Amino acid sequence: xxxxxxxxxxxxxxxxxMELIGDCWTMLIIRNAMLGxxxxxxxxxxxxxxxxxxxxxxxxxxxxxxxxxxxxxxxSAYQDYxxxxxxxxxxxxxxxxxxxxxxxxxxxxxxxxxxxxxxxGKRVPRMALHAADGRPLGVGxxxxxxxxxx
Amino acid sequence: xxxxxxxxxxxxxxxxxMELIGDCWTMLIIRNAMLGxxxxxxxxxxxxxxxxxxxxxxxxxxxxxxxxxxxxxxxSAYQDYxxxxxxxxxxxxxxxxxxxxxxxxxxxxxxxxxxxxxxxGKRVPRMALHAADGRPLGVGxxxxxxxxxx
Numbered sequence: 001x002x003x004x005x006x007x008x009x010x011x012x013x014x015x016x017x018m019e020l021i022g023d024c025w026t027m028l029i030i031r032n033a034m035l036g037x038x039x040x041x042x043x044x045x046x047x048x049x050x051x052x053x054x055x056x057x058x059x060x061x062x063x064x065x066x067x068x069x070x071x072x073x074x075x076s077a078y079q080d081y082x083x084x085x086x087x088x089x090x091x092x093x094x095x096x097x098x099x100x101x102x103x104x105x106x107x108x109x110x111x112x113x114x115x116x117x118x119x120x121g122k123r124v125p126r127m128a129l130h131a132a133d134g135r136p137l138g139v140g141x142x143x144x145x146x147x148x149x150x
Numbered sequence: 151x152x153x154x155x156x157x158x159x160x161x162x163x164x165x166x167x168m169e170l171i172g173d174c175w176t177m178l179i180i181r182n183a184m185l186g187x188x189x190x191x192x193x194x195x196x197x198x199x200x201x202x203x204x205x206x207x208x209x210x211x212x213x214x215x216x217x218x219x220x221x222x223x224x225x226s227a228y229q230d231y232x233x234x235x236x237x238x239x240x241x242x243x244x245x246x247x248x249x250x251x252x253x254x255x256x257x258x259x260x261x262x263x264x265x266x267x268x269x270x271g272k273r274v275p276r277m278a279l280h281a282a283d284g285r286p287l288g289v290g291x292x293x294x295x296x297x298x299x300x
Binding site for chain 1 (some may be wrong): 157158161162163164165166167168169170171172173174177178181184185215233236238239240241242243244245246247248249250251252253254255256259260261262263264265266267268269270271272273274275277278279280281282285287288289290291292293294295296297298299300
C-alpha cells in the first residue's frame with residue numbers, strides 16, 4: 001500500500017473510502033444530515049465543534065461530491081447542506097458503525113440510542129454480508145481479487 | 151452531542167465507534183489483519199507508515215480490546231497481533247466501506263480490487279439493511295430511539 005499522502009490514489013477501496021469519510025467529524029456531519037439537519041448552525045450547535053473546523057469539513061465534503069449546497073428551504077439568505085446520492089450511499093457504513101458501537105462500545109445500563117424501523121418502531125436487525133445464494137459470509141469466507149488497470 | 155474529547159462517553163453508538171476505529175490507519179491495520187497479517191513488520195511494510203505511529207495505533211487497539219497479542223506462531227521471539235471477537239466484528243463496517251469505495255472512489259479503468267466469495271470466486275453482493283420482514287431500509291425508513299440510562 002502507498003503512503004498516507006496518496007491514499008486517494010490507492011488501489012484499495014477501503015483506503016479510498018477512509019480517505020474520504022474516515023475522519024471522525026466528517027462521519028458525524030453525515031450522520032447529522034441523515035437525521036435531518038441541513039444548516040451550518042445546526043451542525044455546529046449539535047456537534048459543538050469550532051466553526052473553522054466545521055467550515056473546512058463541509059467545504060471538502062462539497063468538493064468531494066458528498067454534500068451539495070442549495071438555497072435555504074426557508075427562503076432565508078443561508079444555504080442548506082444536502083447529501084448527494086454519493087452521500088446518502090454512506091448509509092450502510094453508518095448502520096454498520098452504529099451496530100458495532102451498540103454491541104461493543106457501551107456498558108449495560110448506559111444511556112444510548114438505537115436504530116428502529118420507522119414503520120414498525122422495532123429495532124432493525126443486524127446488517128450482515130450474504131453470498132448470492134444467501135449464505136452468511138464472515139471474514140474467512142471472502143478474499144480480495146485484484147483488478148488490473150485498463 | 152458532546153465535544154471531541156469525550157466521544158468515548160457520547161450516547162451515540164456512531165460517535166463511539168468512530169472514536170475507536172474512525173482513524174484511517176486504525177481501519178487499515180484492521181483491514182490488513184483480516185487479510186491475514188499478524189506481525190508488526192508485515193503491517194509496517196505494507197502500510198508504509200512510521201514505526202512509532204504503527205506502534206501507537208497497535209497499543210491503543212490492544213488496550214481497546216480490538217487486537218490481542220499472542221506468542222509468534224513461528225516460535226520466534228516476536229509477538230503476533232490477532233483480532234479479538236470485537237475486532238472481527240468490524241467486518242460489516244469494512245465491507246460497507248469497501249463497497250462504497252468501489253462504487254464512488256474510482257474512475258472507470260483504474261486498478262482496484264474487489265471482494266469475492268471464497269467458495270464461488272464471484273463478487274459478493276452489495277450489503278444492505280433489511281427490516282425483520284425483509285423490506286430493504288434506506289435513510290428515510292429508519293429513525294433513532296433514545297434509550298435512557300438505568
